[in-house]
Amino acid sequence: MVYKSLTQIDPEGVEARLCHACVRRVYRVFGPNHIWACDGHNKLKKFGICVYGFIDAWSRKILGMFVHTTNNDPKHVGVYFLHLVSKIGGIPLKVTSDFGNETGHLGTYQMWLSARYAGITTEEAEQRMHFTKSTHNQKIEALWSQMMKQHNASIKHNIKKAIHEETYDPNNKVQKLLFLFIWIPVFQSSVDMWVDSYNHFKRHRDRRTALPTGCTADYCYSTPESEGTTDQLVRVPTREIKSIIELDYPDLDSMFEHTPPWFHELASRILEDLGYELAHITVGEAWTVFHEMLPLVVAEIDRFPDSSDISDSSDISDLTGEED
Incomplete structure (x- = not known):
C-alpha cells in the first residue's frame, strides 16, 4: 500500500532508493558570504553554558561562536x-x-542593511532573511554534531563527573556563580581554539558536492577565485555598524555579564590574588582553580550587601529563574 502510493508520487525517488542511490539534496550557494547560517547550541544549557554560532554555507568556515549563559x-x-x-x-x-524570537534584531539588521547597501528595494530586502526549520538548516546543524563529538562531549562528561562525585553542586548559589565566572570564559577560549582548528583542517576532495573540497574552509573562504567564483559580500562601512551598536546597545558591557557585578568584583580579586588570569586558564585547569577559589569566596561573601540572598542552602533556581 505504502510502496504503491510512493511509486505514484515519486517514481524516480523510489527507484533510486531501491538501487541504494538516493539523490542528495542540492545545496545551491555561489560563493563565500552568499549565505550565513546561524543557530544556537543547547547541549550544555542545563549547566548554564550556551553557544550561538554562524557559519558560511559555501566554504563551511565558522565565522563566529559566542558563549554565554543564554543564546x-x-x-x-x-x-x-x-x-x-x-x-x-x-x-x-x-x-x-x-524562526524564533532570538533572531528579531538580527533579521531587522540584515534586511535594513540590505536595503541600504545592496541597491535593492525594501520588499526585495525582506527576502535576504530566510527562516527555516532547524532540520533544514543543514550546514549549522551538521556543525553542531561535529562540535559535540570533537569538543563538547568530553567537557560535558567532565562537568557531569564533578556533579556525580559531589565536588560541584550546581544547586548551591555560590558554587553556581563561581562555576559561571570561571567556565564561561574558559569554555569560550576552548571553543575559539576548536574553531581555529576546524577552519584550518583540509577536507578530503568530494566530487559528490558542488561546494569546495580538497582545501581548508579558511582558504576557500578567503580565496574564492581558486574555485572559480567571487566573494558575495555586500560591503557596509564599519562606522555604520559602530553607530548602530552605540545607539541600540548603550548598555553593551552590562548585557554580557554572566554573574552579578558584586560577585564578579569579589571573584576577580581572589583570582588575581591567587596569581591566575581567566584568559590563561584551560579546561583541564578549571576545576583546580574552582576548588582553590571556593573557600576564599565563601569566607568573604557575607561582606557584600548584595549577597544577602545567597547561602549554602539556597536553591539556584531563585538566582537563574529556572523552573524545578
Whole structure:
C-alpha cells in the first residue's frame, strides 16, 4: 500500500532508493558570504553554558561562536551579528536561521542593511532573511554534531563527573556563580581554539558536492577565485555598524555579564590574588582553580550587601529563574 502510493508520487525517488542511490539534496550557494547560517547550541544549557554560532554555507568556515549563559536573547544575537559584520566588512546576500524570537534584531539588521547597501528595494530586502526549520538548516546543524563529538562531549562528561562525585553542586548559589565566572570564559577560549582548528583542517576532495573540497574552509573562504567564483559580500562601512551598536546597545558591557557585578568584583580579586588570569586558564585547569577559589569566596561573601540572598542552602533556581 505504502510502496504503491510512493511509486505514484515519486517514481524516480523510489527507484533510486531501491538501487541504494538516493539523490542528495542540492545545496545551491555561489560563493563565500552568499549565505550565513546561524543557530544556537543547547547541549550544555542545563549547566548554564550556551553557544550561538554562524557559519558560511559555501566554504563551511565558522565565522563566529559566542558563549554565554543564554543564546535566546535577541539583543545578544543582534550584537553577535553586528560584530561579525564589522569584522568581515559587510553582510551576506542572505542569512538563514530557525524562526524564533532570538533572531528579531538580527533579521531587522540584515534586511535594513540590505536595503541600504545592496541597491535593492525594501520588499526585495525582506527576502535576504530566510527562516527555516532547524532540520533544514543543514550546514549549522551538521556543525553542531561535529562540535559535540570533537569538543563538547568530553567537557560535558567532565562537568557531569564533578556533579556525580559531589565536588560541584550546581544547586548551591555560590558554587553556581563561581562555576559561571570561571567556565564561561574558559569554555569560550576552548571553543575559539576548536574553531581555529576546524577552519584550518583540509577536507578530503568530494566530487559528490558542488561546494569546495580538497582545501581548508579558511582558504576557500578567503580565496574564492581558486574555485572559480567571487566573494558575495555586500560591503557596509564599519562606522555604520559602530553607530548602530552605540545607539541600540548603550548598555553593551552590562548585557554580557554572566554573574552579578558584586560577585564578579569579589571573584576577580581572589583570582588575581591567587596569581591566575581567566584568559590563561584551560579546561583541564578549571576545576583546580574552582576548588582553590571556593573557600576564599565563601569566607568573604557575607561582606557584600548584595549577597544577602545567597547561602549554602539556597536553591539556584531563585538566582537563574529556572523552573524545578
